[in-house]
Amino acid sequence: MAGTDIHRSVETVFRIEQARLIAGLTRMVRDVGLAEELAQDALVTALSEWPRTGVPDNPGAWLMTTAKRRAIDRLRRAHMQERKHAEIGRDLDEARDDDVARIDAALDDDIGDDLLNLIFIACHPVLSPDARVTLTLRLIAGLSTEEIARAFLATEPTIAQRISRAKKTLHDSAAAYEAPRGEERDRRLASVLEVIYLIFNEGYAATAGDDLIRADLCGEAQRLGRILTGIAPNEPEAFGLLALMEIQASRLKARVGPDGEAIMLPEQNRALWDHLLIHHGLETLARAEALGGADGAYALQAAIAACHGRARTAADTDWPRIAALYDRLRAVTPSPVVDLNRAVAHSMAFGPEAGLELLQPLEAQAIMRDYLPLPAAKGDFLYRAGRYPQARAAFEAAASLSRNAAERNFLLKRAAACGPARPVTRE
Amino acid sequence: MRVMVMVKATKDSEEGVMPGPELFEAMGKFNEELVKAGIMLNGDGLKPSSQGKRIAFDGPKRTVIDGPFAETRELVAGFWVWEVKDMAEAIEWAKRCPNPMPGPSELEIRPFYEMADFADVLTPEIVERDGRLRDQLKDR
Numbered sequence: 001m002a003g004t005d006i007h008r009s010v011e012t013v014f015r016i017e018q019a020r021l022i023a024g025l026t027r028m029v030r031d032v033g034l035a036e037e038l039a040q041d042a043l044v045t046a047l048s049e050w051p052r053t054g055v056p057d058n059p060g061a062w063l064m065t066t067a068k069r070r071a072i073d074r075l076r077r078a079h080m081q082e083r084k085h086a087e088i089g090r091d092l093d094e095a096r097d098d099d100v101a102r103i104d105a106a107l108d109d110d111i112g113d114d115l116l117n118l119i120f121i122a123c124h125p126v127l128s129p130d131a132r133v134t135l136t137l138r139l140i141a142g143l144s145t146e147e148i149a150r151a152f153l154a155t156e157p158t159i160a161q162r163i164s165r166a167k168k169t170l171h172d173s174a175a176a177y178e179a180p181r182g183e184e185r186d187r188r189l190a191s192v193l194e195v196i197y198l199i200f201n202e203g204y205a206a207t208a209g210d211d212l213i214r215a216d217l218c219g220e221a222q223r224l225g226r227i228l229t230g231i232a233p234n235e236p237e238a239f240g241l242l243a244l245m246e247i248q249a250s251r252l253k254a255r256v257g258p259d260g261e262a263i264m265l266p267e268q269n270r271a272l273w274d275h276l277l278i279h280h281g282l283e284t285l286a287r288a289e290a291l292g293g294a295d296g297a298y299a300l301q302a303a304i305a306a307c308h309g310r311a312r313t314a315a316d317t318d319w320p321r322i323a324a325l326y327d328r329l330r331a332v333t334p335s336p337v338v339d340l341n342r343a344v345a346h347s348m349a350f351g352p353e354a355g356l357e358l359l360q361p362l363e364a365q366a367i368m369r370d371y372l373p374l375p376a377a378k379g380d381f382l383y384r385a386g387r388y389p390q391a392r393a394a395f396e397a398a399a400s401l402s403r404n405a406a407e408r409n410f411l412l413k414r415a416a417a418c419g420p421a422r423p424v425t426r427e
Numbered sequence: 428m429r430v431m432v433m434v435k436a437t438k439d440s441e442e443g444v445m446p447g448p449e450l451f452e453a454m455g456k457f458n459e460e461l462v463k464a465g466i467m468l469n470g471d472g473l474k475p476s477s478q479g480k481r482i483a484f485d486g487p488k489r490t491v492i493d494g495p496f497a498e499t500r501e502l503v504a505g506f507w508v509w510e511v512k513d514m515a516e517a518i519e520w521a522k523r524c525p526n527p528m529p530g531p532s533e534l535e536i537r538p539f540y541e542m543a544d545f546a547d548v549l550t551p552e553i554v555e556r557d558g559r560l561r562d563q564l565k566d567r
Contacts, residue, residue, distance in 0.1 A: 008515055009515070009519070011515075012515040012516055012518075012519045013519055015512070015516065016464065016516065016519055016520070112463060115463075219510070222465075222510075223465040223466070223510070224465065225465075226462070226465035226466075226467070227463060227464065227465040229462075230459075230462040230463035230464075230465065231463055276468060276469060276508065277468075279469075280468055280469070
């Protein structure tokens with residue numbers, strides 16, 4: 001194999017292995033920063049040795065053994081210092097044997113537990129949400145600082161600093177390394193799911209004109225979701241979240257038109273939907289439900305997305321079911337945004353007047369005053385109810401709240417379609 | 428990037444020889460690894476070509492040909508669909524697969540076309556028609 005091929009092969013192996021390496025090493029040394037350094041050291045060693053010796057049969061195990069040896073060297077050095085300082089009469093060899101035994105035990109245990117714990121650490125509540133997202137992408141998804149910076153439209157030094165601060169915060173908080181149990185585990189898992197969904201939405205919000213790497217965040221989030229369901233196969237909400245992301249992501253290609261304009265669900269070309277992803281998403285949702293998670297917040301949202309995914313045409317959409325799912329979602333996660341979507345679903349299932357009725361209490365809420373989707377939905381309901389002058393006013397109000405030219409044009413087009421003389425049908 | 432990884436047929440697979448318990452276990456373990464790595468989307472084994480059919484096209488003519496088919500090495504005995512970062516990652520994972528057959532065998536990795544690859548070829552009308560077809564196929 002030529003040198004560059006070997007180099008590429010080493011880097012690919014490392015990319016595949018690094019999360020597990022760092023996870024196993026973190027258990028040993030209880031410090032993600034140090035664990036990452038040890039993993040990097042192993043990579044450097046591989047880069048210098050593999051071109052001579054060839055890629056070993058089990059490259060992952062080779063990297064782990066190399067990193068482990070480094071870890072033992074460090075621990076031994078730390079012990080020597082400790083002994084010097086405290087003059088503990090403990091035999092060095094014995095100490096080393098203890099470490100080796102501990103490290104061997106750590107490596108023999110299910111690597112999945114280590115990885116899950118590393119995810120828990122990266123998403124630890126002592127870190128800010130930004131730091132959690134960054135550290136998860138760095139340690140679990142294996143993105144470089146540069147890739148993360150580009151994805152979040154930040155500079156590399158900003159991201160590098162965020163990572164090193166996060167590592168320091170974790171270093172100073174020894175409890176962060178304890179595997180969570182019981183209720184604490186549920187809370188920590190909720191934080192993990194939130195971080196993954198944040199990453200997904202960051203990518204989902206990016207449109208066709210944006211840097212591809214931003215949209216790739218959707219892919220990274222799904223991969224994280226798949227890893228999580230693989231190593232925590234009894235967590236219904238992990239499956240619920242994955243199903244939600246997969247079904248939403250199945251529409252990525254269909255939601256932006258040739259001129260970069262947003263295309264709403266009913267107008268999307270369903271040929272552009274990723275049907276394999278929908279299929280996988282539906283199976284994942286079924287798994288969440290089978291685990292007793294049908295009323296989880298993510299599973300309910302996935303079930304709603306699935307109603308669209310199953311519909312062959314927009315007209316086939318099972319709106320009464322979607323309306324019923326929103327009724328349940330509202331009970332699990334009450335929020336004005338859920339209520340607004342619920343109003344839309346009810347308007348589709350039971351007519352525009354039903355939607356308008358559900359909008360009323362929302363309009364009174366201060367928090368919704370400048371929330372564009374509210375007047376946009378209201379305009380749509382009024383239009384469908386044949387109340388054109390009022391619909392026009394609502395669309396114009398929505399357009400005035402928009403900061404995006406394509407969106408504003410779309411809303412103004414809908415306002416113009418309410419012209420009093422002759423209502424124009426929607427394109 | 429999405430790839431299909433095809434397990435090429437061998438004399439054994441064409442004769443319907445089932446994998447022994449050891450291979451079965453090794454393959455199960457490999458599949459588990461793929462799931463835990465978050466790259467597995469789909470995968471399955473295919474019955475021998477003796478149970479397959481071919482439809483040959485020649486202008487308006489269609490001829491149904493019964494299996495088995497001769498060129499064993501070109502046949503597919505199983506497949507995965509993986510979502511990977513790039514081809515290098517797909518190769519690395521494919522190398523980790525246990526030999527899927529008792530004797531020498533081959534995996535073939537083929538990237539999926541993406542919509543962007545068709546941008547110049549497809550008119551909106553074709554995309555639209557393609558969509559109606561797929562809609563009918565879905566939900567079987």
